[in-house]
Amino acid sequence: MDFATTIDALRRAGWVYGPPLDDQRPVPRRLLGFPAAFGAWSVSFSRLSNADDDVWFLSVEDYLGTSESAFAWNEFERLSLEAAAGPEQAAAVTAFWAGHLPFLHSVRDDYEYLAIASDGRVVHGREPEFEETTTVADDLPALLAELAGVDGPRHPLAAALFAAR
Numbered sequence: 001m002d003f004a005t006t007i008d009a010l011r012r013a014g015w016v017y018g019p020p021l022d023d024q025r026p027v028p029r030r031l032l033g034f035p036a037a038f039g040a041w042s043v044s045f046s047r048l049s050n051a052d053d054d055v056w057f058l059s060v061e062d063y064l065g066t067s068e069s070a071f072a073w074n075e076f077e078r079l080s081l082e083a084a085a086g087p088e089q090a091a092a093v094t095a096f097w098a099g100h101l102p103f104l105h106s107v108r109d110d111y112e113y114l115a116i117a118s119d120g121r122v123v124h125g126r127e128p129e130f131e132e133t134t135t136v137a138d139d140l141p142a143l144l145a146e147l148a149g150v151d152g153p154r155h156p157l158a159a160a161l162f163a164a165r
Contacts, residue, residue: 003044006144010048014164018047021061028063034101034116037140042103054108055161071105076113076130083128096131103140106161114158116140124157 011017020043027039042060046067049056061067072078077097084090099118106112112126114136122143123133136155137143146153153159 003041003144006148007045007048009148010162013162014051016047016049016051016053017045020044020059021046028060030063031060031101033118035120035140038101038103038116041140041144050108050162050164052108055104055106057104058102071107073102075105076102076111076125076127079111079127080130093131100125100133104161108161112161114143114161122158124155124161 007017027043031039031042039060042058042063045057046059046061047056048059056069058073059067062069062073065072074097077093080093080097081090084093100115100123102113102115104114110126111130112124113130115123115125115133116139117123117133120139121135122137122140124136125131125133134155134157136153136158137146143153143158146158147162152162
């Protein structure tokens with residue numbers, strides 16, 4: 001997969017890019033259960049955010065805990081656990097996030113995210129019920145190809161995340 005094409009398309013759309021800090025960064029254990037393309041994507045930049053810095057992709061630095069982001073990579077899971085109304089609900093939240101890996105955060109309007117589900121689908125979730133998701137792409141390569149294309153993402157939820165303001 002050619003990540004440079006997607007990154008170039010985002011940069012032309014006003015996104016800010018920071019080159020990878022180190023090509024030899026270890027892949028965090030949390031990423032190992034997800035498609036290999038995701039691990040490769042996460043090391044292809046150190047920063048990739050819109051011009052307002054309110055929508056951004058998570059890099060390997062986020063998963064390693066070495067980024068300067070004010071949001072942890074698992075911030076939405078943490079918020080859901082804080083709001084859980086007991087052990088059963090907390091267990092359901094933990095089970096959900098064990099099978100979903102967020103890779104894009106947005107604080108533009110509502111708190112929302114894109115994640116890779118354990119079956120490879122790209123899903124969108126938002127507050128207040130982060131664990132209620134909608135599929136927006138068949139997989140990460142499909143989403144990245146859409147971002148690189150002239151029409152952008154086809155699903156309206158994904159398109160809204162990448163729309164310029």
